[in-house]
Amino acid sequence: MAKRKNLIYTSIVVAGILIILNFISSIFFFRADFTEDKRYTLDRSTKRILREVELPIIMTLYVSENLPPDVNRTVQDLKNLLTEYNNYSKRKIDFEFVNPNANEEFEQEAIEAGINPVPLEVREKDQIKVQRVFLGMSIQVGDKSEIIPLIKPGIVMEYTLSTLIKRLTIKDKPKIGYITGHGEPSLDKLGQAMTELSVLYDVEPIHLLAEPNLSDYKSLLLIGPMATISGSQLRRLDAYLAEGGNLFIAIERVNGMLNDGIGVTVNTGLEVWLQTKGLYVDDSFIVDKKCGTVTVQQQGYFSYPQQINFPFLPVVSKFADHTITDGIETVVFQFASPISFTGDSTLNYQPLAFTSDISGKLSAPISFNIGRVWRAQDFLHPNLTVAAAISGNMGGEKEARICIVGDGNFIVNGYGASKIAIQRDNINFLANAVDWLSDDTGLMSLRTKGVSSRPLSEITDGRVFFLKYLNFLLPLVSVIAYGLFRFERRRSKRTKRMKPGFIK
Template sequence: MKKKLIYNPTYLILSLIAVNIISYFLFIRIDLTSNKKYSLSPVSKTMIKKIDKDISVTLFMSEGLTPDKIKLGREFRHLLKEYKTISNKAFTISTIIPNNSDKEALAEQLGIEPMAQEIAERDMVKIQKVYFGAVIQIGNKKETINILPTTALEYEVTRRLKEACDTTKPTIGFLRGHNEMLRQKTQLIEHELSHSAKIESMRIDQFTDLNDYKVICIVGPKESFSKEELVRLGQYLEQGGRLYIALNHAVGQISYSQNNGFINRVGIEDMLEEFGLKINYDFVVDNYCGRILVTQDQGFLQLQSDRHFPYIPIIQNFSSHVITKGLNAMLLQFASSITNVKTTSAYTFTPLAKSSSISGVQKVPVFFDIYKTWTRKHDFNQPYNTVAALLNNEDNNSAIVVITDADFMEDKFFDPFYISNINFAVNSIEWLADDSGLIKLRNKYIENQSLKVVSDSYRRFLKYTNFFLPIVLVLLIGLYQYREYKRKRLRRSQPGHID
C-alpha cells in the first residue's frame, strides 16, 4: 500500500518566510537579456571592489511620477543593490520623497533639478513639479545624477566610482593654430568629456610635449599643416599616441551668390593615406537625407519651403564596435567617402559608419541643383560609402578615429539627431582616452533592438502557428487526461484493486 504524502500549509508558509528573509540580505536576480542589461559589467565590478571608502546613495523620487519613471527608479534600486553585494565597504541606500518645502529645498541644494510633469486630473491637464535624481557620496565627496529616460545609470555610477579611484585624469588636447572649429561651439561635448579627463587647448610647437596628451583632437581645420607638424604627429603616434580627426573635407556653399561644393585639403590626408585610409575627392549623397529651406519668389511675395537635400546624409549603418554601440542615426553636413588602401603600415582599418543602400558619390567639382530629380540608377548607384573609420595599431597601441565632417559636433539642441551626433564624438574620444572599458557602459541601456526582417511566407507561418498551436495543445492535453481517466476507471473496476 502506497503511503500518501501529507501537505501541511504551515511548512509552505514557513518556507516562504525563510526565502523572504534570505532575499532581504542576499540580492540575486537572473538576467536573460542578450546585452546583459540588468547585470553589472566586469568594469563596474572591478571599480566597486577598488573603493576603500564608505558609499551612500540617496534617491529622490517625488510622489505621482509617471509609470516609466517609477519603473526606472525601481531598476536603479536593483542596480544599486548589486553594487552593494559586491562592495567591500559600507554601502547604504536610502530614498527621500520630496513632499514638502524643506525636502524640495534639500533636493535643489544637492543639485537635483525640478522637472515639469503633466498629470491628468478630472478631465484637466495640470503641470506638476517633480524631482527624480540621486546623490552619491563616496567618502566626503558628493555628486548628483539627474535621472532621465536616456540616462545610462550603470555608466553614471561607475564613472563616479572610477573618479574616486583614480587620482589623476588623462589630458585631452584640442588642437589650435589651423583655424579649427571654435571650442565654444562644442561646449556640451567638452562638458561630457570633462567628467573623466582634463580638457586643454594646445599647439604643435617647440614648447609642447605631445606625449602629455592621451588624445589629440583635430576638429575642422581650415588651414594646412606644415611638414614639421605632420612629422611631430607621426612621432606622437609611434609612441602610442591617439588622434580624433573630424575634417570638413567636403565643403558646401549655398547662398544667393554661390551654390557649389569644393574640397578643402589640409595636408593631414596624406599621413592618413600612408596608414591605409584614403579620403576621396567627392561628396556622399544619400536618399535618406536632411532637408533645407528654399526661398522662392512668387510675385511680390517670398515663400519658403523645405526640400530633401541628399548632400546632407543621415547615417544609420554602424559597425558593431563599442564606439557606435547604441547609436541610431547621425546627420552629417556634407561628407566625403573613405576607402581602405593597401600599404605596408601596421594599422588595421575598421569602418565605423556607412551611408545607406540607396546612396552614391558626386565627384568634384559639385554644383548644387536644389530642384534636381534624383534617380537610383544615375545618382544612388554606389551604396554603403564609409564616412567614419578607425585605424588601430596593436604594435604601439596607437589609434586614429576619422570622420569626414566636423560640423556635426556643433551644439544644436533642437536637432533630432543631436544625441547620436554628440554620442559618436564623445564615445570616440573616450574610447581613445580610456583603457578601463568604461565606454562600453555609455549606451548599454539604449541599444536599439530592431526586429529581424522576415519574408511574407515566414510571417504567415508564424501568424497561423500562433493561432492554431494553443488550440492543438489544449486538445492534446484534454485527450491525454481523458485517456488517463479511462485507465483509472478500468483499474478500479477490477476485483481487489486498492488506490
C-alpha cells in the same frame, strides 16, 4: 481530525518556507533579464568602476510619495539598481530615501542639495490635479558631490549613475590634446563632445609647435582643420606616432557652403600626409538616399516651411564589428567624403562606418540645387567608407593608432543662436574612439546601452509597388478563392445527394 492537522502542518511549512525565501531575497538580490539590450543587467564597465571604489559613497534619493504608476515604476527600478550597485561595490554604497513632502526640514534639505520640486499631473478621483513633487538624488564621495535634479521616467539610469561615480572617484585623468591653429572649431563649439570626454579625460587645447612634449597626451584630436598645416607640424605628428601615439582625425576634405550654393575642395596638406599612412580621402561629396532633411520656404499664396530630403546629409546605420562602433546605431554626417586604404599589410586597416546600398559621390566643385530630382544613376557607389581605423608601427617600434572620419563637422554644436543639438550617437562614436585610442574601455559599452533608434530598412521602389498591390489584392483573391471552394464543395454535395441510392 487527521486531515485538519495535516492542513495546519502544511500551512506552517509553506509559511516558514516563504519567510525564509523572503529573508534570503532581502540579502541576495537576483533577477533574470530577458531584454534585448540587457538593460536590467549591470554592464561590465559598471562592475569595473564599482570594484575600483575605495571611499564610501552616500546616495540620497529625494522622492515624494504617492507618485503615478509609471513614475513609481521608474523609482522602483532605480531602487533595485542601487541594490545591485551596493552588492558589487562590496557594501561601500550607502543609500537612503527621503520624502521631502513629509515636513519643511526635509524639503529644505532637498532644495539645498540642488533638488527642486517639479509640477506633475496626477489623476485622482477622476480629476487631474497638479502637485509639486521631488524626484532627484544626490551622490557624495568625501567632500565632492554630484546631483541628478530630475529622474526622468523611461531613461536608462545606469549610465548616468556610473558616469557620476566615475567622475567623483577618478584620481588622475589622462590628458587629451586638442590641436588648434588651423581653423579648427573652438572647444566651446563642441559642447556635447567635451561634456562627454570630460568624465574620463582632461581635454586641453594645444599648438603643435608650441607644445614641448606631445607624449604627455594619451591621444590627440584634430577636428576639421581648414587652413594649411605646415610641414614642421606634420613632422611633429610623425614623431608622436613613432613613439606610439594615438590620433583622432575628423577631416574636412570638402566644404559645402549652402548660402553660396556651392561646394569646394579643401586642401590643408593633411590629406597628402594621410596618404603616407595609407589613408586616402577623396575630394568628393558623398550623397545617399538614406539622408537627413533641410527646411526650405515654399512660396505660394502662403509661405510655409517644408522638409526636403537632402542626400548630402548621409544617415549612416551600417557599421563594422569593432570596439568603437559597439552599440552605435545611427550617425548623421554633413558633406562627408569617402575614405579608402592604399597602404600595405604592415598596418591593420579596419573600415568602421559605411553608407547605404543606395549611395554615390560627386566630385568637387559642385553647385547645390535643393529642388534637384535625384535618379538611380546618382547613386552608383554603394557602401562607401565614411570612418576607419588603422593600427601598427608608424615609423617606430611602438604600436600607434589612428581613427579617421571623413567629416570635420559631425560633432560641432556651434554656439549662441546657431547652436544645434548633435545626434547622440555622433558623440558616442567620438567618445568610443578616444577610449579605443587611449586603450581605456572606460564607459564605452555603457554609452550605447538602451535602444535609442530602430529605423526602418530601406526598400526599392519595385518592392514598394509589389507590396502595395499584394496588400490590396491578396485579401480579395483569398475571399474569392474561399467562395469558389465553398461553391464547389456544396455543388459536389448536391450532386452526390441526387445520385440514386444516396438515401437508404
